[in-house]
Amino acid sequence: MEQFVRRRLVRYVLAYGWLLIISTFTAFPFFWMLTSSFKARPEIFTRIPVLFPQEPTLANYNYVLTETPAGRYFLNSLYIATVTTLLALVLTTLGAYALSRFQFRMRRSLGVWLIAGQMFPGVLMLIPLFVTLTRLNLVNTYAGLIIVYTMGALPFSTWMLKGYFDTVPRELEDSAMIDGCSRVGAIRRVFLPVAAPGIAAVALFAFTIAWQEFMFALTMMKDQEKYPLSVGINFFVGIAGSVVWGNIMAMAVLIIVPGLIFFLFLQRYMISGLTAGAVKG
Amino acid sequence: MSTKTLSVPLPEGLERLSRRLSNRHITPYYYLLPTVIPLLLLTVYPLLRGIYLAFTQYNLYNKDTTLVGAFNFIELTTNDTLFWGALANNILWTVGIVAITYVLGLFTSIALNENIPLRGLFRGLALIPWVCPAVVAALTWRWIFDPHFGMLNYALMELGLIDRQIGWLGDKNTALAATMVVAIWKLLPFSVVMLLAGLQTVPEELYEAGAIDGAGVLGRFRYITVPLLNRVGKIAILLTTIWAFNHFDSVYVLTGGGPGDTTMLLSIMSYLNAFRFFKIGYASAVGVVMLILLLLPITLYTRQVLEDVE
Numbered sequence: 249m250e251q252f253v254r255r256r257l258v259r260y261v262l263a264y265g266w267l268l269i270i271s272t273f274t275a276f277p278f279f280w281m282l283t284s285s286f287k288a289r290p291e292i293f294t295r296i297p298v299l300f301p302q303e304p305t306l307a308n309y310n311y312v313l314t315e316t317p318a319g320r321y322f323l324n325s326l327y328i329a330t331v332t333t334l335l336a337l338v339l340t341t342l343g344a345y346a347l348s349r350f351q352f353r354m355r356r357s358l359g360v361w362l363i364a365g366q367m368f369p370g371v372l373m374l375i376p377l378f379v380t381l382t383r384l385n386l387v388n389t390y391a392g393l394i395i396v397y398t399m400g401a402l403p404f405s406t407w408m409l410k411g412y413f414d415t416v417p418r419e420l421e422d423s424a425m426i427d428g429c430s431r432v433g434a435i436r437r438v439f440l441p442v443a444a445p446g447i448a449a450v451a452l453f454a455f456t457i458a459w460q461e462f463m464f465a466l467t468m469m470k471d472q473e474k475y476p477l478s479v480g481i482n483f484f485v486g487i488a489g490s491v492v493w494g495n496i497m498a499m500a501v502l503i504i505v506p507g508l509i510f511f512l513f514l515q516r517y518m519i520s521g522l523t524a525g526a527v528k529g
Numbered sequence: 530m531s532t533k534t535l536s537v538p539l540p541e542g543l544e545r546l547s548r549r550l551s552n553r554h555i556t557p558y559y560y561l562l563p564t565v566i567p568l569l570l571l572t573v574y575p576l577l578r579g580i581y582l583a584f585t586q587y588n589l590y591n592k593d594t595t596l597v598g599a600f601n602f603i604e605l606t607t608n609d610t611l612f613w614g615a616l617a618n619n620i621l622w623t624v625g626i627v628a629i630t631y632v633l634g635l636f637t638s639i640a641l642n643e644n645i646p647l648r649g650l651f652r653g654l655a656l657i658p659w660v661c662p663a664v665v666a667a668l669t670w671r672w673i674f675d676p677h678f679g680m681l682n683y684a685l686m687e688l689g690l691i692d693r694q695i696g697w698l699g700d701k702n703t704a705l706a707a708t709m710v711v712a713i714w715k716l717l718p719f720s721v722v723m724l725l726a727g728l729q730t731v732p733e734e735l736y737e738a739g740a741i742d743g744a745g746v747l748g749r750f751r752y753i754t755v756p757l758l759n760r761v762g763k764i765a766i767l768l769t770t771i772w773a774f775n776h777f778d779s780v781y782v783l784t785g786g787g788p789g790d791t792t793m794l795l796s797i798m799s800y801l802n803a804f805r806f807f808k809i810g811y812a813s814a815v816g817v818v819m820l821i822l823l824l825l826p827i828t829l830y831t832r833q834v835l836e837d838v839e
Contacts, residue, residue: 259643260645263639264640264645266636266640267637267640270636270637270640271651271654274654274655274658274714276680277669277673277714278657278661280669280672281665284672292678296683297679297680339567342560342561342564343561343563343565345560346560346561347561350556351557352557352558352561358561359835360831361568361573362568363835364828367771367775367823367827367830369774369799369820370796371777371799371815371816372799375799375803375809376575376579376582376813379578379587379589380575382589395567396571398567399567399571402568403568403572406564460664462662462663462777462778463777463781463800478664481665481668482668482782485668493672493678496668504660507661507662508657
């Protein structure tokens, strides 16, 4: 018994010790970002780093929101990410439903393409897409980026959602259809409410892609006032230099907060969606 | 689908067409077309066109395309002083990141699989880099790595591990490792999530049975955990390999390939050729080389995922 308790204690100590080390690594940059965004200049350029601001100030937020286009960047990102999410939801739900419920020719090939489709080198896709979108006059437009992001989210989301739909029993729609619903009606009234968690995961995934993406936005957006946040913050650092860390960290917090909120609400679904294809219980 | 409600009789040809369109075998395609057509247009077409461009010299301004055969590839492998270095960096970068991310992810997921208080909090903390865009990660880490005002140098000097300030990103010896740290930071949550999900499918009774049969902690790890994690582990490794190999954002922001090309990766090299030097064909050739190198992991990954489904 005593040995059992001691062994248990060792396990606890090892687990906590490791978790403390690893969460310092993963969370410290966030802690640093957040506290520094409330620091005034003198607390930023110190030989001995200040962990907690002694005199917290909102000056950095005030500055980036009034003196820089950060607010504008924020709205650009919000617009692009929201439209991308809505588009991806509609397209992905339709495609995943067909993959999950119907037998048809090329089903397997389509599956292969969905899995492999987003593994190709980003730069290799960027160049021809840039050339094509230039021809279509879609470079430097929100629409151009929205199209690219929707497509970027599509393959993996469709596959992920198909995995989720597979776990929803087919009898659900069948019985609704026997009761006189059309297939579309059965999907809308019976199937979608049950499949909501999977769809939420797709929403999070698509939103995250559009919110975080950098390379395509950097290449495609020419006008400063159309920059999304990711390109905007990098541009700001480029012109202001790295001397204004307080301002940069305030901008960083603005970028992270929406994603973080979204993540806290939906992480359970995201995790189950992501692992659905990989782990079978 | 709504053809049945039409009351006016259709001419025979149309009638047959309408019957065929409402046929069960056609139905899937109504659902699929909105997904498949954009997918083909925006993944298949760019891929084929990208491969085609690699065999041309393409001028972005006068839109002049000249087929030059394998010229770009020959130039790349024989005349470009950057290519082999970038390739070596890319491989070192990818292998290092994948190995370290896997090991850290494994330990973290095992610790998180213990039934301990505050488990949810620690899981949240381990997953948090996920919500941080690579650009923001790069900028924050740049400050942490700063030789004079950075937290890292301060902490290491306080601990007595180094005796003078190191410019982590500016020093040719440390720059690649520093960029790897940022990439590992960003990829770790994925590894933890996958491996944790894998561990949670391992029934507790198996460990109890192992313990009764006299297997120690290490023995149980070796003979129960490792084999059962095999599949999830393979998927996690393949995906991180592909992502790390293709990575662009954080290195572009952290170093842009410098100092002295010590952090030059193939993706950065391709990007600079395309959008700084406007050598579109040449840049595509670099992309095609990346694609060829990735064919094996992409194939293995696709096969693994399909196998799991069937």
